[in-house]
Amino acid sequence: MLDDFYTDDIKAIDARFEAQKIAFAPIVFQAAKCMIDFNILNIIENSGEDGITEEDILKNTSLSPYALSVLLELSLGLCLIKIVKNSNPYKYVLGKIGFFLINDNLTRVNINFVNDICYNGMFYLKDSLINSKPEGLKVFGDYETIYKGLSSIPEKSRKSWIDFDNYYSDNCYHSSLPIIFEKKRKNIMDIGTNTAKFSISALKYDNDVKCSLIDLDGQIELAKKNIEDNHFSDRVEYFPMNILYNDSKLPDNCDVVWMSQFLDCFSIEQIKFIMRKVKSVSDKDTDIFILEPLWDKQQHLSAAFSIQATSLYFTAIANGSSKMYPYKLLKDTIEEEGFKLVNEYHRIGNTYHSLLNFKILV
Known part of the structure; x- marks a missing residue:
């Protein structure tokens, strides 16, 4: 596995795309989380190989046409979903990445941990690196370490922490x-x-x-x-x-x-x-x-x-x-x-x- 860290064989055009994913990473993460939380990926998965139209997805969500459209479009860019070839209107099927987002326990545990424990606090990473202190922990309260505050943080966050640790x-x-x-x-x-x-x-x-x-x-x-x-x-x-x-x-x-x-x-x-x-x-x-x-x-x-x-x-x-x-x-x-x-x-x-x-x- 270490051999992969000795080489840099990625094509320049692909490297540039990966760099854009990093640039838009907070947006990408929250959009993917919304695709999960609004059950959109599950709806698309349940439609099978024939796919499902945007109109039919709307019937199964509480979202507006606008809200669904922006999520679907970015999900195409991230390859969470794919378009059925020659479909008119477009029909959507689940992509491989989308499959792992909703069916892989590792991915589920990591997403919930990052969302409920890390996301807001990571804004203070630069300060933490400079000060050698967990500056992002302030989003939960005035604790020296997360371990001292673990029994007091919100139940949903504590569950995501324990699920991550136990997994x-x-x-x-x-x-x-x-x-x-x-x-x-x-x-x-x-x-x-x-x-x-x-x-x-x-x-x-x-x-x-x-x-x-x-x-x-x-x-x-x-x-x-x-x-x-x-x-x-x-x-x-x-x-x-x-x-x-x-x-x-x-x-x-x-x-x-x-x-x-x-x-x-x-x-x-x-x-x-x-x-x-x-x-x-x-x-x-x-x-x-x-x-x-x-x-x-x-x-x-x-x-x-x-x-x-x-x-x-x-x-x-x-x-x-x-x-x-x-x-x-x-x-x-x-x-x-x-x-x-x-x-x-x-x-x-x-x-x-x-x-x-x-x-x-x-």
């Missing part, structure tokens, strides 16, 4: 658990537990294992509710903390440390600080498992692009200082703190993630 990790758990439980485990420390989805999966997988949940107060409350709803309270301990505080202490009775999409929430120096804390409660038998989508370990350019773009969400919205890391940078950063990578599993479970297994150097 990129949930499918990895099924493939990760057999690796983790290749040997008997007693207690898993889930750092950055979020909604406790991984811990619940581990508790279901092994009837004897216990879990120690580490996260901010608000996230621990969400996790606790999910644990109680699944009747696992007797095998779980909660440790609400900000792991970046010097006086926060991790439990020292765990034989597995699990971090899923956690380290990408921190800068390089913060990652080193966290790993030093992990090292202080680990021994030679402790397995540290880190699950991350590494953009340079992807099979397809679309996946790499999505991960690269997500870095700018961290810049402008989440915290102002972290990113989605490439493999070598993350590996080297962790190993500099006295760890050794002993196993690695890329695109685990046919997903976007790499599972990295570290142990401390002895």
Whole structure:
């Protein structure tokens, strides 16, 4: 996949067209979102190969003829839809790009995340880059990071954030658990537990294992509710903390440390600080498992692009200082703190993630 970043083979005329898509990107995004929200793409898809006229689309929407016309015309330019050859009046059919917009879960999750979490705040990206602060977070309130405000932001936005977060990790758990439980485990420390989805999966997988949940107060409350709803309270301990505080202490009775999409929430120096804390409660038998989508370990350019773009969400919205890391940078950063990578599993479970297994150097 990296070979694609070494070449620039696109024809000049095509490159110019791609540049126009960037120039009009906010308009393009909102138009595509309207084609979805007004159900226009679904109406066209349901018309089948014969297509549907603008007049018949109008009968199934609340839009004016003018409103529908401007959306259809830009959608043709974006290849979301196509015109049936020799149709008079024009009949529209769904294009391949339009198909993915309404039928592909990856695209759906990304669109909702960008619309509900990123769109307004990204106007402040330039300020965020200059100030090393998430200046775009102000659209939600006065928070230091999005994690501290996550339990307070509007429900629709919070759902899009959680759907985005879960989409990129949930499918990895099924493939990760057999690796983790290749040997008997007693207690898993889930750092950055979020909604406790991984811990619940581990508790279901092994009837004897216990879990120690580490996260901010608000996230621990969400996790606790999910644990109680699944009747696992007797095998779980909660440790609400900000792991970046010097006086926060991790439990020292765990034989597995699990971090899923956690380290990408921190800068390089913060990652080193966290790993030093992990090292202080680990021994030679402790397995540290880190699950991350590494953009340079992807099979397809679309996946790499999505991960690269997500870095700018961290810049402008989440915290102002972290990113989605490439493999070598993350590996080297962790190993500099006295760890050794002993196993690695890329695109685990046919997903976007790499599972990295570290142990401390002895």
